[in-house]
Amino acid sequence: xxxxxxxxxxxxxxxxxxxxxxxxxxxxxxxxxxxxxxxxxxxxxxxxxxxxxxxxxxxxxxxxxxxxxxxxxxxxxxxxxxxxxxxxxxxxxxxxxxxxxxxxxxxxxxxxxxxxxxxxxxxxxxxxxxxxxxxxxxxxxxxxxxxxxxxxxxxxxxxxxxxxxxxxxxxxxxxxxxxxxxxxxxxxxxxxxxxxxxxxxxxxxxxxxxxxxxxxxxxxxxxxxxxxxxxxxxxxxxxxxxxxxxxxxxxxxxxxxxxxxxxxxxxxxxxxxxxxxxxxxxx
Amino acid sequence: xxxxxxxxxxxxxxxxxxxxxxxxxxxxxxxxxxxxxxxxxxxxxxxxxxxxxxxxxxxxxxxxxxxxxxxxxxxxxxxxxxxxxxxxxxxxxxxxxxxxxxxxxxxxxxxxxxxxxxxxxxxxxxxxxxxxxxxxxxxxxxxxxxxxxxxxxxxxxxxxxxxxxxxxxxxxxxxxxxxxxxxxxxxxxxxxxxxxxxxxxxxxxxxxxxxxxxxxxxxxxxxxxxxxxxxxxxxxxxxxxxxxxxxxxxxxxxxxxxxxxxxxxxxxxxxxxxxxxxxxxxxxxxxxxxxxxxxxxxxxxxxxxxxxxxxxxxxxxxxxxxxxxxxxxxxxxxxxxxxxxxxxxxxxxxxxxxxxxx
Amino acid sequence: xxxxxxxxxxxxxxxxxxxxxxxxxxxxxxxxxxxxxxxxxxxxxxxxxxxxxxxxxxxxxxxxxxxxxxxxxxxxxxxxxxxxxxxxxxxxxxxxxxxxxxxxxxxxxxxxxxxxxxxxxxxxxxxxxxxxxxxxxxxxxxxxxxxxxxxxxxxxxxxxxxxxxxxxxxxxxxxxxxxxxxxxxxxxxxxxxxxxxxxxxxxxxxxxxxxxxxxxxxxxxxxxxxxxxxxxxxxxxxxxxxxxxxxxxxxxxxxxxxxxxxxxxxxxxxxxxxxxxxxxxxxxxxxxxxxxxxxxxxxxx
Numbered sequence: 001x002x003x004x005x006x007x008x009x010x011x012x013x014x015x016x017x018x019x020x021x022x023x024x025x026x027x028x029x030x031x032x033x034x035x036x037x038x039x040x041x042x043x044x045x046x047x048x049x050x051x052x053x054x055x056x057x058x059x060x061x062x063x064x065x066x067x068x069x070x071x072x073x074x075x076x077x078x079x080x081x082x083x084x085x086x087x088x089x090x091x092x093x094x095x096x097x098x099x100x101x102x103x104x105x106x107x108x109x110x111x112x113x114x115x116x117x118x119x120x121x122x123x124x125x126x127x128x129x130x131x132x133x134x135x136x137x138x139x140x141x142x143x144x145x146x147x148x149x150x151x152x153x154x155x156x157x158x159x160x161x162x163x164x165x166x167x168x169x170x171x172x173x174x175x176x177x178x179x180x181x182x183x184x185x186x187x188x189x190x191x192x193x194x195x196x197x198x199x200x201x202x203x204x205x206x207x208x209x210x211x212x213x214x215x216x217x218x219x220x221x222x223x224x225x226x227x228x229x230x231x232x233x234x235x236x237x238x239x240x241x242x243x244x245x246x247x248x249x250x251x252x253x254x255x256x257x258x259x260x261x262x263x264x265x266x267x268x269x270x271x272x273x274x275x276x277x278x279x280x281x282x283x
Numbered sequence: 284x285x286x287x288x289x290x291x292x293x294x295x296x297x298x299x300x301x302x303x304x305x306x307x308x309x310x311x312x313x314x315x316x317x318x319x320x321x322x323x324x325x326x327x328x329x330x331x332x333x334x335x336x337x338x339x340x341x342x343x344x345x346x347x348x349x350x351x352x353x354x355x356x357x358x359x360x361x362x363x364x365x366x367x368x369x370x371x372x373x374x375x376x377x378x379x380x381x382x383x384x385x386x387x388x389x390x391x392x393x394x395x396x397x398x399x400x401x402x403x404x405x406x407x408x409x410x411x412x413x414x415x416x417x418x419x420x421x422x423x424x425x426x427x428x429x430x431x432x433x434x435x436x437x438x439x440x441x442x443x444x445x446x447x448x449x450x451x452x453x454x455x456x457x458x459x460x461x462x463x464x465x466x467x468x469x470x471x472x473x474x475x476x477x478x479x480x481x482x483x484x485x486x487x488x489x490x491x492x493x494x495x496x497x498x499x500x501x502x503x504x505x506x507x508x509x510x511x512x513x514x515x516x517x518x519x520x521x522x523x524x525x526x527x528x529x530x531x532x533x534x535x536x537x538x539x540x541x542x543x544x545x546x547x548x549x550x551x552x553x554x555x556x557x558x559x560x561x562x563x564x565x566x567x568x569x570x571x572x573x574x575x576x577x578x579x580x581x582x583x584x585x586x587x588x589x590x591x592x593x594x595x596x597x598x599x600x601x602x603x604x605x606x607x608x609x610x611x612x613x614x615x616x617x618x619x620x621x622x623x624x625x626x627x628x629x630x631x632x633x634x635x636x637x638x639x640x641x
Numbered sequence: 642x643x644x645x646x647x648x649x650x651x652x653x654x655x656x657x658x659x660x661x662x663x664x665x666x667x668x669x670x671x672x673x674x675x676x677x678x679x680x681x682x683x684x685x686x687x688x689x690x691x692x693x694x695x696x697x698x699x700x701x702x703x704x705x706x707x708x709x710x711x712x713x714x715x716x717x718x719x720x721x722x723x724x725x726x727x728x729x730x731x732x733x734x735x736x737x738x739x740x741x742x743x744x745x746x747x748x749x750x751x752x753x754x755x756x757x758x759x760x761x762x763x764x765x766x767x768x769x770x771x772x773x774x775x776x777x778x779x780x781x782x783x784x785x786x787x788x789x790x791x792x793x794x795x796x797x798x799x800x801x802x803x804x805x806x807x808x809x810x811x812x813x814x815x816x817x818x819x820x821x822x823x824x825x826x827x828x829x830x831x832x833x834x835x836x837x838x839x840x841x842x843x844x845x846x847x848x849x850x851x852x853x854x855x856x857x858x859x860x861x862x863x864x865x866x867x868x869x870x871x872x873x874x875x876x877x878x879x880x881x882x883x884x885x886x887x888x889x890x891x892x893x894x895x896x897x898x899x900x901x902x903x904x905x906x907x908x909x910x911x912x913x914x915x916x917x918x919x920x921x922x923x924x925x926x927x928x929x930x931x932x933x934x935x936x937x938x939x940x941x942x
Contacts, residue, residue: 013334013357014742014833015843021739027732028754031810035769036757038779042772081678088675092668100676102926106683108865109918109925111872112763113892114911117899118686121693121908128689129681153682185663214762217874217892221899234764234875241768241879250772253765264760268753334834357837364838370831374853384839387849439839 039257042250054251063233064255070144070232071212074151075205082159082204083197089160090167104160107153112217119150120221142224147232150218155208162204163197166274170196199274206270210263214256285309286443286475289344291337293326293499300326301337302499308443308492310348311473313466315486318496319522324479325367327496328445331477332364333357347442363441363474367448369432371420377431378416381406384439406434409468426457433465437474446478450485462489483523487511495519517635520561527567527605529560529598529629538632541600543576547632561633564608568628569594569617577626580605582619587611594619596627690915693908705898705909713886714894714910717802721877721890722870725809729866730859733817738851741825742833752822758814766811767879774798800882805890808876813866820862821855828854857932861925868921872914 043051054060088094089101107115123130123140130141140146170193178188216234223230231239233256240249286308293301300323308314316324329335330345334357337343345353352360371380381403385394394402407413410430420428429449436444449465450458466489469476480486486493487507494504495518503515514520531540538547538560547560570577580596583604592614594607607627609617619625662668695702705711736755740748758766773779778799781788791798798804832854836846852859874892881888889897891914898907 012743013837014830014846016738016847017743017745020735021743021745024732024736024739024751027728027735028751028814031807032757032814033754035773035811036761038769038772039765041779081675084671085675085679088672091662092672094672098926100679102922103679103683103687105922105925106687106918109868109872109921110687111868111874111892111914111918113874113895114690114872114914114918115686116874117895117904117907117911118690118693121904122686122689128685153686156682210760214760214765216762216764216878234762237762237764237768238879241771246772246775246777249768253762253768256762256765260760260762264753264756267760268749332838334838357834358840358842360838361840362838364835366831366835368831370835372832372835372850372853383836383841383849387836387839387841387845435835435839 036257039250039253042246043254046247046251050247051251054248055255059227059231060233060236060252060255062228063231063236066144066147066230067213067233070147070151071209071215074148074155074212075209077152078155078159078208079201079205082156083163083201086160086163086167090164105157107155108157112154112215113221115153115218116150116221119146119153119218123149123222141222142226142230144230146222146224147219147230150222151212151215154215154218155212158208158211159201159204162200162207162274166197166200199270203267203270203274206263206267210260210267213259213263285346285348286331286477287344287346288327288331289346290339291327291330291343291345292339293323293330293335293337299323299499301330304496304499304501306494306501306504308475308477310475313469313476313478313489313491315490315493316477316479316496317481317483317486317493317522318502319481321498322496323499324481324496325447328364328447328477328479331443332362332445333360334364361439361442363436363439363444365429365432365436365444365446365449367451369420369428371428371431371435373420376417376419377412377423378403378407380420380431381434381438383435402438406438409437409471410434424457425453426461429453429461430464433468437472441474444474444476446476448479448481450480450482458485465489487523495522514633517561520633520635525564525606525608527562527564528603529562529605529632530601530603531558531560532556533558533634538634540629541578541598543578545576545629545632547634549634553634558634560629561635562605562629563631564593564606565591566630567605567607568630569596569607569609569613569619570626570628571617573626573628575628577628580625580627582621582623582625584621585614585619587614596625599624687915690908690912693905694912696908697905701905702909702912705906706913710886710889710897711894711910714889714891715913717805717889718871718891720802721806721809722867724806725813725870726863726867728810729813730817730863732814733819733821733862734859736818737821737825737855738847740822741828742830755815755818755822758811763812763873763875764879766876767808770804770807770811770880771799774804799880800884800888802888804880805877805888808880809870809873812873812876813870816866816869817859817862820858820865824855824858825851857928861928861932864921864924864928868918871917 046054085104089097089104120141121127123133123146125131125134125141127141130139133140138145140149174192174196175188178192179185183191214234215232216238219232220235223232223235225231225235233252237249237252237256240246240252287306289305291301291304292299302323304323304327306327316327318324326335330337333345333352333355337345337353340353343353344351347360347362357364372383375383382399385399385402388394393399403416404413407416410433412427412430412434415423415427420431423431429452433444433446433449446465450461453461462485465478478490490507492504492506493510495502495510497518503510503519505513510519511523514523520526529538529540531538533539533547533550533553533556534544535553535555536546536548536551537544538550538558539545540560545560550558579599581599582594583597584595586593586595590611591608592611594609594614595604596607597604663671736751739745740751771778775781776799780791796803798807832850833846836850841849872892873890874896877890878893878896881890881893883889883893883897885894885897891910895907895910895914898904898910
C-alpha cells in the first residue's frame with residue numbers, strides 16, 4: 001500500500017536527527033565504549049582463580065580500604081564545609097564574595113599534577129603548613145592524612161556547586177511560613193531547609209566520592225605511595241602496568257569500573273530525586 | 284477556495300489528541316477552535332502548520348486552496364504560526380524577528396534588502412510598534428510580544444494564519460484590547476485565520492465561526508449566534524455559559540418541573556420519561572405573583588454587586604438550588620430578601636435526549 | 642523572634658530582624674568558618690605555586706620555561722588540546738541537538754553513557770587504550786593486518802602522540818555535551834519550530850536561531866574542556882611513556898622536574914598551568930555573568 005511507504009518515513013519538523021544521533025553514537029562507540037570493552041576482553045584472558053587472586057592480593061585489598069576510606073571521609077568533610085560555604089555565598093554579603101565564589105571552582109580548573117605537587121610541598125616538613133604541624137606531632141606528607149587532604153581539595157566544588165542553586169531557588173516564603181508558625185531560626189533550618197537540601201547534599205557527596213575514588217594526580221605526590229600503607233588503587237594499577245602485568249592491572253581496573261558504574265547509576269537516581277522537588281519551579 | 288483538513292487522527296502514546304477530525308475554513312474567514320485543555324485544539328492547529336503529522340497519512344489530508352500539503356514540511360508550507368508563548372528569537376531585535384522569514388529565503392526568491400526593510404516597516408506600522416523596532420523581545424510587554432509574533436507570521440504572506448492561544452498569557456485588560464485589535468486587523472487584511480482558545484467569550488466575540496472541540500472531536504461548528512442559541516449538545520451548552528439544571532419529566536413538547544409544565548420544543552415526539560432541563564440564569568424571570576406557568580422557590584442569597592445582579596434560589600419541591608441573573612433595574616424593583624418565597628418562570632428550556640451529566 | 646523596640650527615641654524605631662536571616666554573630670561565625678576553610682584549601686595552595694615558582698628569581702623562572710624540554714612539552718599539550726577540544730565540541734553539539742530537540746527511546750541510557758568518562762579513573766582511561774593499541778593489545782591480536790599496517794607506516798599510538806591525543810579526548814568527551822544538553826532542553830523547541838514555519842532551512846535554523854541561543858553555554862563548555870585537556874595527568878601518564886622532549890606533556894614535565902628534586906623548576910612550569918586555571922575561572926565567571934544578565938532581562942520583561 002502506498003500509505004505504508006509514507007508512514008515508514010516519519011516526518012519530523014526539525015532536521016538532523018539521524019545525522020546527529022548517528023554521529024553521537026559513532027563517536028561514543030569508537031572512543032569510549034569499544035576501548036572500555038577491551039577491559040572486559042582482557043579480563044577473559046585470566047582464569048577465574050587468577051582473577052580472584054589478583055583482586056584480593058593484600059596490596060590491592062589495602063588499597064581498596066584506603067581509597068574508599070579516605071574518599072568517604074573527604075566527601076563527608078566536604079558535605080559539612082561545602083554546605084557552610086554554599087550558605088555563606090548565597091545568603092550573606094561580604095567583601096570579595098565574587099572572587100571567592102569564582103575560586104571555589106579552582107580544583108576543577110587546576111590540573112591535578114599542579115595541585116599534587118603544591119599540596120605535597122605545602123605539607124612537607126619544610127612547607128608552610130607542614131612546618132607548623134610538625135611540633136604538634138602531625139605528619140601529612142607520605143601518610144594517609146595527606147591523601148585525605150588531597151581528596152578534600154579535589155572534592156570541594158562538588159558539594160558547593162550542587163547545593164548552591166537549590167539554596168538560591170529556595171522560596172523565602174517557605175521560611176517565612178515556618179517562622180510565622182512559631183519555628184525559631186534553628187528549627188527552620190533543621191526542619192525546613194535541610195530536608196530540602198538533602199538530595200542535593202547526597203548528590204554532591206556521591207559526586208565528590210566518585211571523583212575521589214579515581215583520583216590520581218593530586219594524590220600521588222603527597223602520598224609517597226608506600227605499599228600496604230599509602231598506596232591508592234589507581235597507583236596499584238599503575239604499578240602493575242609499569243611491570244607490564246596488563247592482566248593484573250586490568251583485573252583491578254574492573255573492580256574500580258564496577259564501583260564507578262554503580263556510583264554513576266546512584267548519582268543519576270539521586271539527581272532525579274533532587275529535581276523532583278523542583279518540578280513545580282519549572283512549570 | 285479554502286483551507287481544509289480531512290480525517291485527521293493523531294495519538295500521543297495512548298492519548299488520542301485528534302480523532303478523525305475534518306474541518307473546512309473558507310478563504311478570508313476568522314475561525315476559533317474552542318475547547319477545554321486536552322481537547323486537541325492545539326494539535327489540530329499544529330497539524331495544519333506542519334508541526335505535527337497525522338498518524339493516518341493517505342487517509343488524512345491537509346489542503347491549502349485545493350493543494351495537498353499533507354506531507355509538505357512546515358518550512359515549505361507557507362502557514363503563518365504564532366506560538367502561545369510567542370517563541371520570539373530572543374537574540375534578535377523586533378525588526379530582525381519580523382524580517383527573519385524573508386531573510387532565510389533562498390537567494391532567488393529573497394526580496395532585496397530595501398524591500399525587506401519596507402515590508403517590515405509596513406508591518407511595524409500595522410502593529411503600531413514602529414518606535415520599538417530596535418528593542419529586544421525581553422524589553423517588550425506581553426501584549427507587544429504577541430503583536431510582534433503576529434507581524435512575524437504575517438511577514439511571509441502566509442496562506443493561512445494560525446494563532447495558538449494568542450491572548451492566553453496576557454492579563455484580562457490587555458486581552459480585551461488585543462482581541463478587538465485582532466478583529467480590526469483581520470477586517471483590514473482578510474487573511475484566512477484560525478485561532479485556538481479556551482475562552483468562550485473570546486471565541487464568540489472575535490470569530491466568524493467557532494468550532495468546539497471535545498476529546499479530539501469537533502462537537503459543533505457554526506457562527507457564534509448559532510452555537511450559542513442552538514447548542515448541539517449539553518457539552519456545548521455548558522461550555523458556552525452558566526447553566527441551571529432542573530430535573531423533571533418530559534411530556535411530548537413540554538417539560539414538567541415540580542408539577543408545572545414549561546414549553547420545551549426539543550422534546551416534541553419524545554416518550555414520557557425522566558429528564559433534565561437546561562436553563563440559562565438570564566432566562567429565568569422572578570416574580571412575586573405568578574401570571575403564567577411558574578415554580579415556587581425560596582431566596583437563599585441576593586447579590587447586587589457587579590454589572591448584573593444575581594439571586595441564589597432553592598426549589599421548594601425538590602430542594603435543588605439554581606442561580607438567576609437579572610438586570611439592576613429589575614432587581615431594585617423586585618427587592619428580594621433572603622428567606623422570602625417567590626415564583627420563577629423558565630424561558631428557552633432545553634432538553635438533550637442523550638444522558639448527560641455535568 | 643520578637644522585634645526589639647528601642648524606647649530611647651522620640652519616635653519608637655523598631656529594629657527589624659528579618660525572619661529569614663540569622664543573628665549577626667552567627668552570620669560572622671559562618672563567614673569566618675567558610676573563609677578559613679577556603680583559605681586553607683584553595684587560596685594558600687594558589688599563592689604557594691606562584692611564590693615557589695619565583696623562589697629563585699625571575700631569571701631562573703624564564704630559564705626553566707625556555708628549556709627545550711619545557712618547550713616541547715608545551716607544544717605537545719597544545720597539539721593535544723587543539724585536536725581534542727574541537728572534536729569534543731562537535732560531538733557535544735550533535736549529542737545535545739539529538740537529545741534536546743527529539744524524543745527517542747533510550748535517551749537516559751545515552752545520557753549516562755556520555756557521562757561515563759567522568760566517572761572513570763584517569764588511570765583506567767589510559768589503560769584501556771594500552772589494552773587496545775599496546776603490545777599484545779586487542780588490535781595486535783585480533784586485527785594483525787591493521788597492526789602491521791600501522792607498523793609499516795611507522796604509526797605508533799601508545800607511547801606516542803596519537804595515544805596522548807586519544808587519552809585526552811576520552812577524559813574530555815562530556816564537557817561540552819553536559820553544558821549544552823540542559824541548556825537546550827530548557828530552551829525547548831519552539832524557537833526552532835518558529836524558524837521552520839517561517840521557511841528557514843535546517844542549517845539556517847541551526848546557525849541563526851540555535852547557535853546564538855547556546856553560544857554562552859558553548860563557550861563555557863569549551864573553556865572547561867580545554868582546561869582539562871591541557872591539564873590531564875593520569876590518563877596521559879599511562880600512554881605517554883615519559884620520553885623527555887618527545888612524549889611529555891606539560892603536567893608530565895612538571896612531574897619529571899619534581900622527581901628530579903628541581904622543585905623551583907617544577908613550580909615554574911606549574912605556574913603556567915595555574916595561570917591557565919585562573920584565566921579559565923575568569924572567563925567562566927564572565928560567561929556566567931553574561932548568561933545571568935540575559936536571563937534577568939528575559940524574566941523582568
